[in-house]
Amino acid sequence: MNIRTILLATTIVMGATTIANAQTLNWARAGDSLTLDPHAQNEGPTSALQHQISEPLIIRDMTGKIVPALATEWGPSETDPNVWWFKLREGVKFHNGAEFDSEDVVFSFNRAMSPDSNFKELLASVVEVRANGKYGFEIVTNGPNPIMPSNLTNIFIMDKDWAEANNAVKVQDVEGGEDTFASRNANGTGPYILVSREPDEKTVLRINENYWGKDEFPMEIKEIVYTPIQNQATRVAALLSGEVDFIQDVPVQDLERVAATDGLKVITAPQNRVIFFGLNQGDADLATDNIEGKNPLADIRVRQAINMAIDREAIKKVVMRGQSIPAGVIMPPFVNGWTAELDKVPETDIAKAKSLMEEAGYGDGFSIRLNCPNNRYINDEAICQAAVGMLAKIGIDVQLEALPKAQHFPLIGGLKTDFYMLGWGVPTYDSEYIFNFLVHTKGDKYGSWNGTRFSDPELDKKIQSLASETNLEKRNQTIAEIWDVVQKEILYIPIHHQVLNWGMSDKVETIVSPDDTPKFKYFKLNK
């Protein structure tokens, strides 16, 4: 046996193993799904895994467009404006073979609206859900809800009988100290079936041969092995060494290295997340500044000056290595209400900013504390450090306090910060979502993330009217009016839209979804 035969033999053996594994996708990202219970955690990685196994009535495809899943058609009722009707897909089976029908949908919606569900806010306007025959389903709201479908793209449907048989009727209830069967097992209708799962370790899925859309979608990946790898150097190393084929979060400093490696590529797209600073402009005096008895941020000229002093292009170039899109509004580009004009990046003008500070009576500047997370957004702490330098140029002496997210976010919720960084994604793709949480006066039901102390009863009324305004033209008009106020008052200082970088082997063919949620039924494999 000469060397050539040995080589040939090895090639054949290796070739055989590659073919056997060719349809397996090894997928890694920083975090694991927290639970398999479809209604317990409304959080990126958790929903991303669930989307492979279970399905909502309607989903967003990889471009972000709403497309049918378990419902084939839907629309507002012609007789009653408070009702949305859905026609359900017939002949769909759950992974255990049980038939899918309207009973499962009613059950799942009631489950998703229960107090322990993390999705109940998306369904807050729902009064009743009811079946209309075996394949009809209706949602009754407390007033007309024109954007109902966009709230449903993460409301997964469970099998009622399975949940009842396995004591999983209730959403897992951590406070009550309960552990449900559904947190560790899954029975969906989705394109992939759960084979095994060890939390934080490994989850294996295999293709659902009976999937209703088997012929409609590529479905070229036959097996998915999902491993969380939280250390970013290890995650990149695993991709470089070929142990994983697809990672969702390539650190910006490693982008070039991955892209330059043979057999690997990086694809990039704007993410559904905008990064900005919030300013306490409502309080009479600030706790974290050095001005007594007055709140410098309450003066619109100071806010204008800050807005002018932040050099977004410099942040993009130096901090983000080109991986960001400078923003002029706190709304991702695909959201209803977005216009290029709103998103026009404010010009950096230090001289003008300085004169504004002087006009406002702060020619000598002031000092203030900036609260910033250090493990939530891409390069979050570095962005804040850059801002400190930029604001120093107009005399604002910023003390940066960077904390882990678990300590940072309670400061915003508890109104314990006057100047803070926040990022916001819009799952409904509609401005109303932003207004409800960030612009409306802070109260029990609305404004829970509004740390600006801004309050305008007129504006609140407008925001609340959006929920039931069925005349879309009029509704969009109101949205534009509210944005006008937000922009004119400089409620927030927008910085940039985050950019997603997915790193993968050349064999994987996909586009980046703005929600950072791969739906593998759309993926193709190059042979």
Next chain:
Amino acid sequence: MIAFAIRRIFQSIIVLLVVGLVAFAMFNFVGDPVDSMLGQERTDADVERVRTQLGLDKPFPVQYYRFLEGAIQGNFGISYRQGRPVSEMIAERLPATLELAFVSAFLAIIFGVTLGIFTAIYKKGWAANIIMTLSLIGVSLPTFLIGILLIYLFAVELSWLPSFGRGEVVDLGWWRTGFLTKSGLLAIILPAITLGLYQMTLIMRLVRSEMLEVLRQDYIRFARARGLKDRSIYFRHALKNTLVPVITVTGMQLGSIIAFAIITETVFQWPGVGLLFINSIRFVDIPVMAAYLMLISLMFVTINFIVDMLYFAIDPRVRLEKRGDEK
């Protein structure tokens, strides 16, 4: 003896209780779990409700009391992050950490003792000098850096070993082991070296200095005068006398191997209790953090207790001192 043991157990329990109290006092500074639990779409009313339900609005001694109440009945609560019983999660993860610690300790002892003897015998040779210099690196480089370097060399450049995870595991019912598959054995090599390197250099240096000390003793000189073979002198006469302090130190180090596994486990995505603890800190998963800290302190307390008892059995001076105390 029994009185001494009872007193030591009593002291151990007090240590455990104090560790728990300090831990609960610190949880307030780690952050607020409610935000992570409820997601972006929570209202202020939700936050208040959950905080009350979890008892997070109570002062920390009350929270600690509630934890102890459950712990005494064997109930460590439900993880905020995964919604599963904490005891189940820790039991599931412990085998990975113990296997890793066992292999690291094993490598550290084998290589540490061998290299220690070697460098003591050939103390002027070039090989010994190189080993001693390299061992300085082992002591001074931080664990995560060693881990990353090993990954880049053996996983990315050479593609010999996996860069993360535990490989295929075999479930024996009560213990999931990686020792029975090829991928599992390959996967443990890099993390075990990373974790054991510090201990290895420590043992090596200890053995070396003890050995040099012993080799200067008169009885070694007499042994040589008797014409005994080098091998017999080194391994039968010298090594035995070297090992007493080595065993003590190694025993004590076993606890720290398990505790230090946190960093190694994070770098290699090794699914053990250390990784679980790190994830829990990020989420402020108080039940898991509390159970982990109690487990680790229980381990240290137990090891100390055993060592004390062994001393008591071996060293008559301890007994005498105790009697002196009682008078």
